[in-house]
Amino acid sequence: MKAITVMNRKGGVGKTTIALHLAACAAEMGLKTLLVDMDSQCNATTIVTRKVRKSSDLDIAVTDLWDEDSEMEFRKYDDFNFFILPGSEHAVAVPGQGTVNPEGMREARMAMDRLREFSFDLIVFDVPPAPGVLQLAPMLLGGVLVIPVIPDTLAVQGMVGAIRDRQMVLNSGVPLDMTILINKYKMTSANQSRMIEMLRKTVHKDSVLPEVFTDRVLAPDALREGKAVWQYAPRDPGASVWRRVCVRIVENLLNKEVEGGEDQEG
Ligand SMILES: Nc1ncnc2c1ncn2[C@@H]1O[C@H](COP(=O)(O)OP(=O)(O)O)[C@@H](O)[C@H]1O
Numbered sequence: 001m002k003a004i005t006v007m008n009r010k011g012g013v014g015k016t017t018i019a020l021h022l023a024a025c026a027a028e029m030g031l032k033t034l035l036v037d038m039d040s041q042c043n044a045t046t047i048v049t050r051k052v053r054k055s056s057d058l059d060i061a062v063t064d065l066w067d068e069d070s071e072m073e074f075r076k077y078d079d080f081n082f083f084i085l086p087g088s089e090h091a092v093a094v095p096g097q098g099t100v101n102p103e104g105m106r107e108a109r110m111a112m113d114r115l116r117e118f119s120f121d122l123i124v125f126d127v128p129p130a131p132g133v134l135q136l137a138p139m140l141l142g143g144v145l146v147i148p149v150i151p152d153t154l155a156v157q158g159m160v161g162a163i164r165d166r167q168m169v170l171n172s173g174v175p176l177d178m179t180i181l182i183n184k185y186k187m188t189s190a191n192q193s194r195m196i197e198m199l200r201k202t203v204h205k206d207s208v209l210p211e212v213f214t215d216r217v218l219a220p221d222a223l224r225e226g227k228a229v230w231q232y233a234p235r236d237p238g239a240s241v242w243r244r245v246c247v248r249i250v251e252n253l254l255n256k257e258v259e260g261g262e263d264q265e266g
C-alpha cells in the first residue's frame with residue numbers, strides 16, 4: 001500500500017481538486033485506489049457523492065477509523081472509478097485536532113494504520129488546511145507529500161508550513177518524498193509570474209514540478225460532471241498536462257517501491 005498526502009496549510013489552493021484527479025488517474029492506471037477525505041468540510045465527499053450530505057446519511061466516515069470496533073466498508077460512487085472513505089463534520093473532534101499532543105498523534109497513527117488491513121494499492125489523502133493530526137497523521141504512512149501552491153504570498157506561506165511538517169516526519173524516520181505543484185496560475189499576472197520564478201530559485205526548487213496548472217474553469221466543470229479534466233475534455237492541451245502530472249506522481253511513487261524493495265505487503 002502506497003500513500004499520497006495532498007497538503008498545504010492554506011485553503012483554496014486546489015488540494016481537493018488535485019487529490020480527486022490523482023485518485024482518478026491512479027484508478028485509470030489499474031490501481032485499486034482509495035480517496036480518504038480528512039477535511040471536516042467534506043468537499044471531496046460532496047463532489048464524489050454529488051450531494052451535500054451529513055455524515056449520518058452515509059454508512060461510514062473517516063472518523064470510524066478512530067473506532068476499533070467499527071466495520072469498514074468502502075464503495076464507489078457514480079462515474080468516479082476509485083473508492084472513497086467519506087469525510088465527517090465530526091472529524092474536528094478527533095483527539096489532537098485542536099492541539100496536537102502525543103496521545104492524539106498515537107491514536108491518529110493507529111487510525112491510519114487500520115487502512116493497511118485493506119487491499120488498496122494506493123490511498124490518496126485530502127487533508128484540511130487547519131493544522132492538527134488530520135493533516136499530520138497521513139504523512140506518517142510515508143509515500144509522497146504533494147503540495148499544491150498558488151503563486152501568492154499566503155499560499156507560499158502555507159507551503160512553507162507543509163515543508164516544515166514534512167521535515168518533522170522525516171526526522172521521525174519515515175521516508176516521505178515531496179512534490180510542489182503550482183496551481184491556478186493566471187498567465188496575465190506579472191506578479192504571479194515573478195512568484196513562480198522565485199519558487200524555482202528556492203532551496204526546494206528540485207521539488208517544484210516543471211508543469212504549471214493554469215487558472216481555468218476546466219477543473220471545477222469536469223468534477224461537476226463526475227470526471228477528471230482529461231476525461232471531460234480529452235482534446236484540451238491543458239487537460240493533458242493534468243494527466244501527465246498525475247501519471248508522473250503516481251509512477252514515481254510505484255517505481256520507488258521497486259527500487260526500495262522493502263515493501264513487504266501485498
Ligand atoms: N486550476 C484551477 N483553475 C480554476 N479553478 C480551480 C483550479 N484548481 C482548483 N480550482 C477551484 O478553486 C477552488 C478551491 O479548490 P479546492 O480544490 O477546493 O482547494 P482546497 O482543497 O485547497 O481548499 C474550487 O472552487 C476549485 O474548483
Ligand SMILES: [Mg+2]
Pocket residue numbers: 015016017039043044126127
Ligand atoms: Mg479541500
